[in-house]
Amino acid sequence: MDWKLELVFVPVSDVDRAKDFYVNKVGFNADYDERPMEGLRFVQLTPPGSGCSIAIGEGLNDAPPGTAPSLQLVVSDIQAAHKQLKDNGVDVSDVDVQDWGHFVHFADPDGNKWAVQYIPPGPTADPAGSARQAGPGPCGRMEA
Numbered sequence: 001m002d003w004k005l006e007l008v009f010v011p012v013s014d015v016d017r018a019k020d021f022y023v024n025k026v027g028f029n030a031d032y033d034e035r036p037m038e039g040l041r042f043v044q045l046t047p048p049g050s051g052c053s054i055a056i057g058e059g060l061n062d063a064p065p066g067t068a069p070s071l072q073l074v075v076s077d078i079q080a081a082h083k084q085l086k087d088n089g090v091d092v093s094d095v096d097v098q099d100w101g102h103f104v105h106f107a108d109p110d111g112n113k114w115a116v117q118y119i120p121p122g123p124t125a126d127p128a129g130s131a132r133q134a135g136p137g138p139c140g141r142m143e144a
Contacts, residue, residue: 007044010054012110013065018056019043021108025088028054047073066111078102078118085116 012018022028022045031053032044040059046052050073075081078095082104085092093105102118 008054010068010112011063011065012056025090068112070113072115074117081116
């Protein structure tokens with residue numbers, strides 16, 4: 001049986017401001033924005049090509065704004081991702097090149113932290129000890 005992570009809640013203080021940031025600056029798709037009842041608003045946003053979305057809104061959880069765990073996106077071109085974020089007004093770090101990946105970092109208006117990673121091609125060791133070609137899968141996890 002497959003278990004798929006498809007939705008991560010991101011606590012924000014201003015839903016409209018956060019939605020504008022994620023859609024118009026970062027480039028997420030606005031999938032759903034509904035108020036099913038008083039005191040509850042559910043907004044689902046998905047990075048292009050991702051099998052995992054984020055949810056922001058009102059009445060969804062008790063976590064204080066800005067306290068989401070570090071979140072990570074995986075892209076095929078870190079330079080293009082950096083340029084897109086910077087051109088859209090996101091305060092993004094320079095590209096940090098490491099042997100295991102190239103990264104840029106940014107935060108949303110509430111301080112929820114994001115990393116964007118490019119995974120360079122090359123073999124990685126799996127738990128059984130054999131080499132395999134790795135690449136990003138849904139929600140940024142590594143898959144063969």
